Amino acid sequence: MKKSLTIALLGLILALTACGQEEDTLEQETAEKPKTEENQQETEENNAEKNAQSEKETTSIVKNEFFEPFKGTIEHVHGLGYVGNQGVAFFASHDGLKLFDGNEWYKTKKENNDYMGFNATANGFYSSGHPGADSSLPNPIGIQKSYDFGKSLESIALEGEVDFHLMGVGYDNNVIFVKSPHKSSIMEENKFYISEDEGSSWREVPAKGLNGEIISLAVHPNDENLMAAAGKEGIFLSSNKGEEFRLLTNGAHGTSIFFTKGSLIYGAYNEEPMLIKRSLTDQSEKEIKLPELNQDAVLYFAVNPQNEKEMIFISFNGDIYLTVDGATSWQLIADDGNLK
Known part of the structure; x- marks a missing residue:
């Protein structure tokens, strides 16, 4: 059931604080005269090159045996992104990862964990959360990373100690920025920390102005100098590794944030939902056209790093929209979490 944005936003804040197709190869016989050894070698090399190219074009991440078709409902999403530069959108839900390849939905067969603080990276993903029924991970899982789409997970920090709902990770540089929800063996409660060596060491940052x-x-x-935050007071940006933040918005709730190399794309709500692309060079802003959202706003948003015209988001009410033409048009691919 759809709910008002105010209720949805409040619920999220309370939750945060509370815890291609294969093609057949056709062989044709010809009446050509026998080839010389040189011509035969050239033909074999050309065929090998064509076969390799064909395999490359038809190989898809969703053909991986770790995934299977999915039909149903996506609930309690806590992050999305294009994992491993594969051009496939991953959604982190309370019962594992769900994938959309532009046409069909898939899910992971194992490690169906309750993922929180999910961040896609160029090599895989980082996440926190709680283990699923089929997982041997401790509860909570601390910070984990995966380079094989979630089939295996490697502990980064605080396994068995912390569930991080608030975590950002750089897509290429793997810099980790977190807010600690409570005291742990290496962090104090409600403090911000940064790691520039994939969790081997951490240092507290004051996050002044946030x-x-x-x-x-x-x-x-x-x-690694640029970090952003979204919250009830608006959208915040830091240019000195989280030492200080400045407020970018005025009178609007911040609902989502996403960096491309040249811009900060943020969602906000002030009686109407907004999606804004802010240049990181001249600070100019341009509104990205949204589909009609009734008492709703952008919750998680991502751009395909292989094609910036492809963008995807999930709203507070669980609606998922995809555009492949730079927001000229949007396709509804899930309505209130129900797959279309």
């Missing part, structure tokens, strides 16, 4: 309830964090894909 006020109010925060619902999401983000790190620039390449520039």
